[in-house]
Amino acid sequence: MIRLFKHYIPHAVLLLGLLDLLILLVTGEIAWQLRASRAGIDPGQLANRLVPMVGFALVVWTAMIAVGVYSSMALRSVRYAGARLLVAVSLGIIALSVLDFLFPGSTFWRSTLLFAMIIAVVLLLFNRLITGSLIGTTAFRRRVMVLGAGARAERLRLLAERPESGFVLVAFIKMSDGAPVVAEAIPRSAIHDLGAFVAKLGVSEVVLALEERRNSLPLKDLLRIKTQGVHVNDFSSFMERETGRVDLDSVNPSWLIFSDGFSSGRMVSSAAKRVFDILASGLLLLLTLPVIALFALLVKLDSKGPAFFRQQRVGLYGETFEVIKLRSMRTDAEKDGVKWAEKDDPRITRLGRFIRKVRIDELPQTWSVLKGEMSFVGPRPEVPKFVAELEEHLPYYAERHMVKPGITGWAQINYPYGASVEDSRNKLEYDLYYAKNYTPFLDLLILLQTLRVVLWSEGAR
Template identity: 75%
Template sequence: MIRLFKHYIPHAVMLLGLFDLALLIVAGEVAWIARATQIGTDPGHIGDRLDMLALFAGIVWLAMIAVGTYGSEALRSMRYAGARLLVAVSLGIIALSVIDFVLPGHTFWRSTLFYAMFIAIGLLIANRMLVGTVIGTSAFRRRVLVLGAGERAKRVRELADRQGSGFAVVSFIAMNEGSQVLEEAIPRAAIHDLGRFVENIGASEVILALEERRNSLPLKDLLRIKTMGVHVNEFSSFVERETGRVDLDTLNPSWLIFSDGFSSGRMLSSAAKRVFDVAASGLLLALTLPIIVIFAILVKLDSKGPAFFRQTRIGLYGQEIQLVKLRSMRTDAEKDGAKWAQKDDPRVTRLGKFIRKVRIDELPQVWTVLKGQMSFVGPRPEVPQFVTDLEDKLPFYAERHMVKPGITGWAQINYPYGASVEDARAKLEYDLYYAKNYTPFLDLLILLQTLRVVLWPEGAR
């Protein structure tokens, strides 16, 4: 994987994305020449329109990231990828048409964009069929050696067996650490020279998946392997990198303390985040105020009660904040206390089902962002009753409050809506990853991917 601003991106995804970007530039150029030839105009030199080509490719590429064309499912299914590509290119063309209307001359003619849309879709689908198939083969997967034969080693094998996995396990070695779960593991005693064995099988990474390290950690062997240029990784760090979440089952305070993350350099990032929150929330409030007013009236007409719902939530450092949303439930929904949302929740009103599905009920939260109590990106703020309960049941739950809560977040785009302690545990693993690895780049990825969640709201309740 490639680490970009503390966030890992699979080599296959990076390679496919760079090919896509190049093909979008080609599509823009071919469309320009085709349109110019059709109307009998000299297309001119390509250098005169490099800025327009870059704008075209960049906007469409961002739309592709936003709708999930580089997600694991899109890399596995051509049907899924094709649907996402159609939506992404269409959204990109619409955005470019708006830019051309507002700022004439800064992008292609709208007639040229029409040509570019179909050419881009054709090239991108062909890229998926050719390059996408090739990068999914074992030739592009890292060769990993696992030290261990217990439950942790078994989890590494399960990760490797997933479709779209970026690595393949070439061997498991039982390190005499206790019970052996994987029968195919080679006993350590059967290998005379571990360093030479790693070299012979061509492993590029060694994973320490030991259940118990005492008297089983081969320090001399690991030192030699490291000096040979082979990457040595600890199990928790490996799982974090491969899954985009912190594994609570193996997490211990010492790893959290000594691993990379929670850097002091985030002060500048936090200042930039606040500037973005103020500018974006002010603009968004101005643009969406008519929508909020219209749906506030509709909520009043649809069911008895106030248009807005106010609730106390837990924010930064465990402080209480007041959350404002458009009301989507009956006024007596929490007469017996706060409850987890359910599928087809009977407490949700008729209009409430719609505004939840398209996230319109979240728009008033932008005011909380403008006040500085929330951010656009961060862990979901929970009610105090849930927080108290979850802090007793889930380790490290309080650490998610070390960053501002957000309207959207890493957990929200990677995991369906949580409605149980088990769901809260899974989402906590993503929240801890965000708190540990926060950068403006990760915020940008989350904001782009939020469009995918809005367009395909699989987890909305």
């Protein structure tokens, strides 16, 4: 994987994305030439239309990122990718058509965009068929050797078997005398020179997956491997990189303290984040005020009670604040106390089910963003009662409050909606990853990917 602004991007995704961007640039030129030929006009010099071509490619490419064209599912299913590609290209063309209407002559003609849309879908699908079949082979995967044969090694084996995995396990080395969980593990005593063994297998990375590291670290072996130019990684860091979350089953306080992350250098980034929150929330409130007013009226007509729902939530550094949403449940929903939402929750009103699915109920929270109690991106704020319970059951839960809560977040775009302690544990792993690796780049990625969640109602309940 390549680390870009503290966030890991698989080589396969980066390769596919760059090829797609190149294809979009070529598509823009082909569409322009085709339109000029049909109209019987001189296409002109390439340099004169370079800016619109790059703009076309970037807008459509951004739409592709937003709708999940580069998700793990899209990488293994051409049919899935094709549906997302069609939506992404359509959204990109609509956006460019609006720009062409607002700024005439600055972009491609709208008739040219029609040609570009058809050509882009065909070429991008063809790229998926060719490149997708290649990046799934072991030639494009890192060769990893595991030191250990216990439960952690087994977890790595299961992770490597996923179709979207970016690595292949070439060997397991049994480092202790205990019974192995991974049956095919090779005893360390059977290998005379581990360094030569690593070189022979063409290993690019070694992962330390020992169940008990105290007084058992194979320092001599690790030093030999490291000096051969082979990357050595511990289990927790490897899992963080490959899954995009902090593995609660293996991390300990020392790993969190000494690992890369939680940088104090984020002061400038935090200032930029706040400026963006103020400008974006102010504009969004202005644009969506009619929508909020309309649905507030519909909520009043649909069921008895106030249009808005107010509730105490836990925010930055554990401080509480009042969150405001359009009411989607009956007024007596919490008469027996606060409880988790359920699938097909009977407390949700008819209109409430719709506004939850399209996220309209979340729009009033923009006011909390403008006031500085929330951000657009961050861990979802929870009810104080749930926080108290979860801090008792889940390690490091309090650490998620070291960043400002958000309307959307890394957990929301990566984990389906859940309302239980186990779901909270899974979401916490993503929240800790965000808190540890926050950058404006990650925020931008989350904001773009939120469009995918809204369009396909992923996570709504």
